[in-house]
Amino acid sequence: MIYLTPLVFNQIELSATQIGSGFAWAAFAGTLSRLRTGRLLDKGASSALAIKYSALFGMAADFLLFNAHDYKSFALGEMFLGIAAGIYWPGIELAVPSSCGRIPSSKGFALVRSADALGTSIGALLGSFSALFGFIRMIYLLDILCMVSVLVLLVKKPLKDKRVELINRLKSSQGVKEKDSLRRVWEWLPQLFPVLGLSILATSILTLLQSILPLDLVNGGISRHPVNETWSGMILALQLCLLVFFQWPVGRWLSDKKLAFGLGISFANFCIGCLLLGLSALWNQGIVIALIAQFPLAFALSAFLPTATEAVIKISPIENRGIAMAMFSQCFAISALIAPFLAGIAMDFHGTAMNIWLTMSLACFAMLPLTKHVRRKIICNQT
Numbered sequence: 001m002i003y004l005t006p007l008v009f010n011q012i013e014l015s016a017t018q019i020g021s022g023f024a025w026a027a028f029a030g031t032l033s034r035l036r037t038g039r040l041l042d043k044g045a046s047s048a049l050a051i052k053y054s055a056l057f058g059m060a061a062d063f064l065l066f067n068a069h070d071y072k073s074f075a076l077g078e079m080f081l082g083i084a085a086g087i088y089w090p091g092i093e094l095a096v097p098s099s100c101g102r103i104p105s106s107k108g109f110a111l112v113r114s115a116d117a118l119g120t121s122i123g124a125l126l127g128s129f130s131a132l133f134g135f136i137r138m139i140y141l142l143d144i145l146c147m148v149s150v151l152v153l154l155v156k157k158p159l160k161d162k163r164v165e166l167i168n169r170l171k172s173s174q175g176v177k178e179k180d181s182l183r184r185v186w187e188w189l190p191q192l193f194p195v196l197g198l199s200i201l202a203t204s205i206l207t208l209l210q211s212i213l214p215l216d217l218v219n220g221g222i223s224r225h226p227v228n229e230t231w232s233g234m235i236l237a238l239q240l241c242l243l244v245f246f247q248w249p250v251g252r253w254l255s256d257k258k259l260a261f262g263l264g265i266s267f268a269n270f271c272i273g274c275l276l277l278g279l280s281a282l283w284n285q286g287i288v289i290a291l292i293a294q295f296p297l298a299f300a301l302s303a304f305l306p307t308a309t310e311a312v313i314k315i316s317p318i319e320n321r322g323i324a325m326a327m328f329s330q331c332f333a334i335s336a337l338i339a340p341f342l343a344g345i346a347m348d349f350h351g352t353a354m355n356i357w358l359t360m361s362l363a364c365f366a367m368l369p370l371t372k373h374v375r376r377k378i379i380c381n382q383t
Helices: 005-010 016-042 047-066 071-099 105-132 138-156 162-174 178-211 213-219 229-254 259-280 287-315 318-350 354-367 370-382
Strands: none
Touching: 005 016, 005 213, 016 047, 016 071, 016 178, 016 318, 047 071, 047 138, 071 105, 071 287, 071 318, 105 138, 105 229, 105 287, 178 213, 178 259, 178 287, 178 318, 178 354, 178 370, 213 229, 213 318, 229 259, 229 287, 259 287, 259 354, 259 370, 287 318, 318 354
8 A cells, every 4th residue: 555655646746755755744743653562562561552553544545544635634544554554564573473482583573574465465466457457446445455355354353462461460470560661771772773774775765665666756867768557556565475485485594694794785785676677767768677676676575574673582681572562663654754755855856866866775785884884783782
């Protein structure tokens, strides 16, 4: 749904700046809901409750976006979508280690990311077919059905959140007070900063792939011919299908490697993928290069998402993982707040996204040394 929203509102002639600012409003709302959700989870709220509230806000967002025909209603729908995402991500990420049992959490995160990719790719494919038949807004109705399914599933098969029991047991045995728990955050938070820095850049690229790449494809490059909304949706669906194909084998492979290796190979592929997208604008058949770029980008996302999540789990103590996961998912909000808005302005000014992709490629290359710093911090924390 997120990938196809720019195409929906491009049809009613909202500018790239307006569409980018809509994503920024979603990120702003998500910023507030993430931190609040993280604190409530650390106080003993269950992951299942967070996911239920997220589904309800998601349904409200879908209803608003389905009926939106101007910028004001579009921005309001995006804000509700941001609140839903802000509640969902800390809750679902903490549910994974609690549900793994004897399976290492790194493999659990790889499996969950595979499920994310599968769901997103199916949605993009259905949205592309909806666009083919001239009813692209069908994606919002499909998403409402998905949210209803989530609520029914949680009622029929509730999540077992062992984390809540462990937190309560730890607090009672050690006499941990809330202010003491917050004070101890500063003991591990500096170790998390390199992961957060890398995550902001990686999620900025992910956000640009969702918000700017569809507009880049339909508007064309300097010499690259534009494509229609249907083909743009198909290209995005290709990326998501590749993500489904790569996610489990790549995540499974990296679960046995050092975290620095996973982050490093991820950013190397981000660098290559963004470079190819930028260069595609210079050739009249550059759509072929844009298609090739989807392979390293899908590999990069497959490597980054489970590896970075596992890094946060390793760094943060169990009684503070709610706020840690909220801060990690906050990177998605920060990048969504800044990247689409600035990229939309740049695209309206230059008429192409070439400079955006080249800038992101250079930034990924510059951040490669930071992956080794993450490794040293994690080793220091474990010893």
